[in-house]
Amino acid sequence: MSFLARFLPPWLCHYQRNWLSGDISAGVVVTLLLVPQALAYAMVAGLPPQTGLYASLAPLLIYALLGRSHAQSVGPMAVTSLLVAATLSKLVPQGGAEYAVLAVWLALLSGLMLLSLGLLRLGLVADFLSQPVLAGFISASALMIVLSQLGPLLGSKGGGATLPALLANLWAQRLSFHPGALLLGGSALLWLMWSRRSLAAVLRSVGLAPGAAQLVVRAAPVLALLAGMLAAANWGAASGLRLVGEVPAGLPPLGLAWLPWSRLPDLVLPAFFIALVNMVQSLSVAQILALPRRESIEPDRELIALGACNIGAALSGGFPVTGGLTRSVVNADAGAQTQLSSLISALLMTLIVLFATQALFFLPLAVLSATIVASVLAMIDFSLLRRAWACNRADALAFIATFAAVLLLGVDSGIMIGLLISLGSWIAKSGQPHIAELGRLSGSEHFRNVRHFSVETLPGTAFLRVDESLYFGNARHVEAALLAMTTPGIQRVVLVMSGVNRIDLSALLMLERLDDTLAARGVLLWLSDIKRPVSMVMDKAALNPRFAGRIFLSASQAWQSLSPQRDYQI
Incomplete structure (x- = not known):
């Protein structure tokens, strides 16, 4: 070159x-x-x-x-x-x-x-506005x-x-x-x-x-x-x-x-919202x-x-x-x-x-x-609102709230409320993640929710899967939910972490507390399906030695090891 x-x-270098x-x-x-x-x-x-x-x-x-x-x-x-x-x-x-x-x-x-x-x-900032919020903002602005x-x-x-x-x-x-x-x-x-x-x-x-x-x-x-x-x-x-x-x-x-410098603070936040809308557009x-x-x-x-x-x-x-x-x-x-x-x-x-x-x-x-x-x-388009109302009422309410805020409070207030709704919705969803109790589909290595599938379970063992990364915002909720799902008669809990892509120190401390609390009840905590990025964080935090011998590569391996007798169906 x-x-x-x-x-x-x-385009100018290769113009035809x-x-x-x-x-x-x-x-x-x-x-x-x-x-x-x-x-x-x-x-x-x-x-x-x-x-x-x-x-x-x-x-x-x-x-x-x-x-x-x-x-x-x-x-x-x-x-x-x-x-x-x-x-x-x-x-x-x-x-x-x-x-x-x-x-x-x-x-x-x-x-x-x-x-x-x-x-x-940092182009990912554009993702701070969810599509329902953005659609509501644009429709109301129009x-x-x-x-x-x-x-x-x-x-x-x-x-x-x-x-x-x-x-x-x-x-x-x-x-x-x-x-x-x-x-x-x-x-x-x-x-x-x-x-x-x-x-x-x-x-x-x-x-x-x-x-x-x-x-x-x-x-x-x-x-x-x-x-x-x-x-x-x-x-x-x-x-x-x-x-x-x-x-x-x-x-x-x-x-x-x-x-005048005294005017500058009045423009900083509106300039950010204008930049955000322009970026998305x-x-x-x-x-x-x-x-x-x-x-x-x-x-x-x-x-x-x-x-x-x-x-x-x-x-x-x-x-x-x-x-x-x-x-x-x-x-x-x-x-x-x-x-x-x-x-x-x-x-x-x-x-x-x-x-x-x-x-x-x-x-x-x-x-x-x-x-x-x-x-x-x-x-002015309400098609996304109709789709959101059919599949996710929270998204529909976000659309409606942003739309109403723009009309009643003004465009600048509406975009701020829309941004807060987007972030608040994400925090609410990730703060209370879905936790499923799993069982094995007969004759396979696949595990599914016991509420929706006909599956096998191990006596005295609960396979629990958290479908969200673990961080400070949901650590206490996950801990409480896992303890509540550990019913009397359970001696072993396998925490299936296939849905955990990231983990922070608050969540690591939560795992330590959870392990201690379950041990005091006579329940042993096992881990499975830990992804490499999560395992690296656990290793740096010196958590892996605590669970030495209690970490499985997969839920299927955990089933085989914890089963009272060898399973020759697989």
């Missing part, structure tokens, strides 16, 4: 000419989608529309150089934007200079956290986004970080609704919903190729924006219709706005894109790239960003083969910011709101 190749992204047309077409299509999304998600975040454009420039370029997913498109995302608004609206009023500064620092802090997690190979856009759709400001506040503000502003905004926004929303469901079929019926028809469907938001801008330019501005207005031309200055998108190509992702590498993208967004006056599922799927469907498509999008976005921002003046906010509503409605 040459010296230069070591510093180039892998036949990939170029797909990357160019994908770059153009994603740009058409990204412009309205960037403007709309900046509005969701409570920031000026140009901030969304700024937040799209550096991340596209940085991810192309550092990321590994061939079609991941990094930029503003709906749920992240809502988290920004929910966090900052509690600290300062929207629209001011300090609000924009705090948004920049949220991007910087979350970027530094993501970068640190990637460098320390519903909040939809409700937050009802105000602009109706021509008023709306506002509010919780469901009661949103509904109260809509009611208070009911007299300021604008009929023109409702007409334009409603028409745009109907068009977007219809195009998503039926436009591709109509285009295919008139002879358009399926791929081309799908691209036209993806461009439906752009057509809605153009129609709205044309209508507003002709009569909307004079009627008092709320428009995007003047969007400054030119690239944002590079640098970091000064933040980006890794999920990368995995979805990798599956059809039978590729694998490097989570820690993705975190490094995503962290650098957020730092880049902060230095260019943006706000937190992540991989967007819609844009990334569109990028892949449009033919993206490498991250060159993102470089092309970055170039086109730069040209738009430099020379085409005046064209955005007449863009109605109602139409932008319609594009937001249409894009996030699909995120």
